[in-house]
Amino acid sequence: MRYKKGNFISHANRGMSLEYDLNITNNYYLDNNIACIHKKPTPIQVVRVNYTSKKKAIINEAFFKTPSTTDYNGIYNGKYIDFEAKETNLEYFPLSNILEHQIKHLETIYNMGGISFIIVRFCKHDNITFLLETKYILSFINNNSRKSIPYLYFLENGYEITFKNNLFLDYIEVINKFEKEKL
Numbered sequence: 426m427r428y429k430k431g432n433f434i435s436h437a438n439r440g441m442s443l444e445y446d447l448n449i450t451n452n453y454y455l456d457n458n459i460a461c462i463h464k465k466p467t468p469i470q471v472v473r474v475n476y477t478s479k480k481k482a483i484i485n486e487a488f489f490k491t492p493s494t495t496d497y498n499g500i501y502n503g504k505y506i507d508f509e510a511k512e513t514n515l516e517y518f519p520l521s522n523i524l525e526h527q528i529k530h531l532e533t534i535y536n537m538g539g540i541s542f543i544i545v546r547f548c549k550h551d552n553i554t555f556l557l558e559t560k561y562i563l564s565f566i567n568n569n570s571r572k573s574i575p576y577l578y579f580l581e582n583g584y585e586i587t588f589k590n591n592l593f594l595d596y597i598e599v600i601n602k603f604e605k606e607k608l
Contacts, residue, residue, distance in 0.1 A: 535560065
């Protein structure tokens with residue numbers, strides 16, 4: 426069984442998507458006063474709307490107002506957290522899946538003392554999910570000419586995130602590990 430806003434849902438939905446798992450996790454963290462992390466909405470400007478009824482509207486045309494930064498942000502233990510979440514069906518993580526301005530944003534957060542990282546789920550590897558700190562992303566980009574990060578790099582430099590007690594994807598437990606290593 427897995428947690429969802431005070432209720433339990435079937436564990437059978439475990440592999441549905443990384444975003445789904447993170448949203449359940451974040452609800453658990455918030456409900457239990459552990460952390461306050463939210464998915465950021467994509468900033469769009471609506472141009473044309475079709476009103477099918479007084480209560481229903483369909484957006485027919487819109488554009489991105491500004492480039493979005495990352496998927497999630499919030500606060501844990503007095504520190505700002507910011508991260509991007511991605512899934513890949515490949516044996517590696519293509520760097521094209523994360524935009525240059527997103528990497529710069531993660532670097533800025535890291536340099537200012539915040540906690541920034543990416544969470545990547547490898548679907549070909551039984552949905553193994555890793556947290557990779559920004560410092561390792563930057564190190565890879567600065568020291569390699571490859572356009573993708575191999576799975577092995579995640580094994581060597583990342584932290585596997587597991588389903589704790591079959592309830593949720595506990596990335597706070599991972600943050601506690603690498604924050605402790607900094608001391």
